[in-house]
Amino acid sequence: MKRRKTLERRRAFTGYTFILPWLIGLLMFFIVPICTSFSYALSHVSIVRGGVDIRFAGLLYFKNAFFSDEKFLPYLAESLKNLCVEVPIIIIYSLFIAVMLNAKFKGRGVMRSIFFLPLMLSSSVLLSIINDQSYSGSVSDTSSVFMVSSFSMSDILVQAGLPDKVVGYLTMVIDSIFNMTWQSGVQIILFLAALQSVPPALKEAADVEGATAWEYFWKIIIPMISPMILVNIVFTIIDNFTSYTNGVISYITSEAGNLHYSFSSAMTWIYFALISLILLIVVGLVSKKVFYMND
Amino acid sequence: MQNIKEMKNTLFNPHSKLVAARRVQHISMTVFRIALFVGLSYVILYPLLYMVSNAFRSDADILDSSVIWVPKHYVFTNIKQAFVSLDYSNSLWYTFYYNIVAAFLQVAITAFVGYGFARFEFRGRGILFAIALFTIIVPAQTTIIPMFINFSNFDVLWIMKLYRLITGSDTVISILNTPAAFWLPAMFGMGIRSGLFIYIFRQFFRNMPKELEEAAMIDGCGPYYTFFHIMLPNAGTILLTGSIFSMVWYYNDYYLNTMFADKHPTLTVSLSHLSMAIGEFVSLSDQQLIKIRVQAGCLLVILPPLILYFIVQRKFTQGIERSGIVG
Structure with a gap:
């Protein structure tokens, strides 16, 4: 009995040595900077030789962000709006594509290579160049393919008597097809991996019981991959919020570039609190529906 | 019947x-x-x-309305000019030296840490792993200013401060614009999305059969020997997949690269300045001329990852399917 205890202890010690590099990094490059950043948000900061000069300012910069700054709240509202629009679209789209790519057909390998391609190339710089130049420019008329289709479609839909908001949403979806296909690489991969892990025996059982493909999808596939849906929603929210193209993030960055360290830190903390709150709510709501096979 | x-x-x-x-x-x-x-x-x-x-189109083809996709005159001038304006060979070197090395360091260390989380029982494991995941959520902007200031006046455990106090000198070590600014965080598991890598490797090693390690232990292997000689060789595909993700994320990163190495721009950073830098060849007022050169620059910048992708593509697509990310 005693011998076993020492073995356990030794294993625990070895475990700590394995995570030791990360613990050091966590302290040096995460905990210390994050506390410093919080202290910056609460004080006046100016750079002097050999370090920084800090004088306590209380909640001044937080107040500024909410009450006297003109840009912060609109950016915040816009990024929340984008989040509500984009997350459902990206989740549904990537699930749809993953299901299609999971079926057996000729040329599947080629299709997969094409769909993973954006993952390799999508840097924010490249994406913004592509968006600016090939989609709104006018070197040749081919570049307006997507614009034209969504314009004429919105006309048709308005004629058909759909409410304006629905039409607006639909045209936005069409216009964002490009960004969607280029931003959902990771999500497609995660869903594909989840789909492959569904045991084939379940499919056989469903066939024997006479389930249609539709029922099989909703009653078996969706619950089986629901943990991954949660992971994907969280990933998409984080990706959306922390990407360089996000309005708030670029505002924070430019303020830091103007040496307004305190204000920029205060804004990141507000923003960060908001992200955490949203993630908590979403995870709380979604995880109730998640089904775990092994439990 | x-x-x-x-x-x-x-x-x-x-x-x-x-x-x-x-x-x-x-x-x-x-x-x-x-x-x-x-x-x-x-x-x-x-x-x-x-x-x-x-x-590849010539300047004359821009105005030719009969040219839509296929240029009439193929020229290399755009590529050449973009190559010079991007300072391609230097940028490529910095990309490799700063980013790609950091990417490999990050994968190596997160695999090590991930194994620690997967296979050892120790106090506080749950909460530490939760913190590892939490680091992904925190936007880089929260920590970057303190890190920037710390890097420009680099100090570990107040050693430099003490040194200045004793000797009375005002030496300041800056690791900005040096590889250390990228390597150090990567080496200690705090690179770009390191938390995600720790998660992926932990899931992978958890799904490996325990019998392998038990057999190794009975044969007298210590835990480190087991990790390096038995677990790692079996983790080939996930290491490849992880390395590719890590490389691509470092390669495409703009924010860290401009903050920590503004004097030594990497390819992605150079590309973001290209529409101005190209001014050494064409007048900046002519949008069309700039445009085809910027497109040539984009082509040059995506070329390295594209080549890499074609080489490893088959293994990569298999790897992500079997990576055990799902757990």
């Missing part, structure tokens, strides 16, 4: 309605799939085709 015969007839008779319906369903599904995939492939490949088409 009669019923069974009927059923057999309907099932095996190719002219029965059921089979016909199946066939119609199958064909319509195939048509739908082809239409969808062709359309989406077009969306994905369109920017690439556009780059190629623009990069």
